[in-house]
Amino acid sequence: MRYAHTIAELVGDTPLVRLNRVTDGVAATVLAKIEYLNPGGSSKDRIAANILDAAERDGLLQPGGTIVEPTSGNTGVGLALIAQQRGYRCVFVVPDKVAEDKRAVLRAYGAEVVVTPTAVEPDDPQSYYSVSDRLVREIPGAFKPNQYANPNGPRSHYESTGPEIWRDTDGRVTHFVAGVGTGGTITGTGRYLREVSNGAVRIVGVDPVGSIYNGGPVHGYDIEGVGEDFWPAAYDPSVVDEIHSVSDAEAFAMTRRLAREEGLLVGGSSGMAVVGALAAARGLDADAIVVVLLPDHGRGYLSKVFDDEWMRSRGYEVEEGQR
Numbered sequence: 001m002r003y004a005h006t007i008a009e010l011v012g013d014t015p016l017v018r019l020n021r022v023t024d025g026v027a028a029t030v031l032a033k034i035e036y037l038n039p040g041g042s043s044k045d046r047i048a049a050n051i052l053d054a055a056e057r058d059g060l061l062q063p064g065g066t067i068v069e070p071t072s073g074n075t076g077v078g079l080a081l082i083a084q085q086r087g088y089r090c091v092f093v094v095p096d097k098v099a100e101d102k103r104a105v106l107r108a109y110g111a112e113v114v115v116t117p118t119a120v121e122p123d124d125p126q127s128y129y130s131v132s133d134r135l136v137r138e139i140p141g142a143f144k145p146n147q148y149a150n151p152n153g154p155r156s157h158y159e160s161t162g163p164e165i166w167r168d169t170d171g172r173v174t175h176f177v178a179g180v181g182t183g184g185t186i187t188g189t190g191r192y193l194r195e196v197s198n199g200a201v202r203i204v205g206v207d208p209v210g211s212i213y214n215g216g217p218v219h220g221y222d223i224e225g226v227g228e229d230f231w232p233a234a235y236d237p238s239v240v241d242e243i244h245s246v247s248d249a250e251a252f253a254m255t256r257r258l259a260r261e262e263g264l265l266v267g268g269s270s271g272m273a274v275v276g277a278l279a280a281a282r283g284l285d286a287d288a289i290v291v292v293l294l295p296d297h298g299r300g301y302l303s304k305v306f307d308d309e310w311m312r313s314r315g316y317e318v319e320e321g322q323r
C-alpha cells in the first residue's frame with residue numbers, strides 16, 4: 001500500500017509547469033513551481049516542520065507549549081498543521097489587511113487569531129510585531145518561531161526547494177525567480193542553486209513597489225505576503241543578483257491572467273513573481289530555463305484580487321469584455 005503516515009509527510013516535492021500564454025514574446029522556457037500543492041496550500045508548509053523540529057531539539061518548545069507568531073496567514077497554516085499533530089496551541093497575530101477568508105482558515109485548523117492594524121509603524125505597540133512580542137511575554141511556555149530571523153526558514157528551502165528544482169530541470173535551470181517576503185525562499189533556494197551550479201544560476205528577487213528590497217521609498221501596497229519595511233535576518237542580499245519591483249496593478253493583472261489563461265488560481269504574490277520572471281526572461285534566448293516560484297493558492301483572495309468590485313474600489317483596472 002502507498003500512503004503517507006501523516007499529512008505532514010506530503011509537504012514538498014511540488015511540480016513544475018510551463019507557462020504558455022502569459023509568456024507571449026518570450027523565447028526562454030518559463031516554468032512555474034506550484035507551491036499551492038503543498039498540503040496547507042503554500043510554500044510555508046516547508047518551513048513549519050523544520051522550525052518546530054529545531055525548537056524541540058533546542059528545548060525552546062516543550063510539550064503543551066504555545067506557538068505565537070506574526071503571520072500573514074500561510075506560515076500560520078503550516079505551523080497549525082504541524083502543531084495540531086504534536087499537541088501545541090497556536091496563537092497567530094495577523095494584520096487587518098489580510099483577507100478574512102485567510103483568517104478563517106487559520107481558525108479552522110484550530111488556531112487562535114489576533115487581528116492588528118496594518119497602518120502603524122513596526123515599533124508601535126499596536127503593530128503586529130509588538131503585539132506578538134507582548135503575547136510571547138505573557139503566555140507561559142510560549143515559543144515564537146520568528147520566521148523573519150529563524151535560520152531554519154531559509155534552511156528548509158536550501159534542503160528541499162533548491163534540490164527539487166535542480167533535479168526536475170536536470171540541472172538546466174538558468175534563472176530562479178521568487179518574491180521576497182521574509183527572504184527565506186530566495187535565500188535558501190538561491191544559495192543551493194548557486195552552489196550546485198557553481199554560480200551559473202542567476203537569482204532574481206521580486207518585490208512590491210513600496211517595499212524595502214528594491215531601494216525605493218517605503219510605503220504601503222496591497223500585495224500580501226511579500227515585501228518588508230525592515231531588513232529581516234532571514235534574507236541574505238548577497239545571494240540575489242537582481243531585484244525587480246512590481247506595482248500592485250501589474251501584479252494583480254497578471255494574477256487574474258494566470259487564472260484565466262494558464263488555469264493557475266494563485267495569490268497576488270505569484271502574479272507579482274511572474275511579472276518579475278517575464279521581465280528577467282525577456283531578451284534571453286530559447287536555451288534559458290527560468291523557474292519562478294508561485295507561493296500560494298488564489299482561493300484566499302476571492303474577495304480581493306478576483307473580485308471586480310474590490311479591484312475597482314482600490315482603483316485597479318478590470319479587463320474589458322469579461323463579465
Ligand code: PMP
Nearest residue numbers: 180181182183184185225269295
Ligand atoms: N508569497 C506569499 C503569499 C507569502 O505568504 C510569502 C511568505 N511571507 C511569500 C510570498 C514570501 O516568501 P518568503 O517569506 O520566503 O520570502
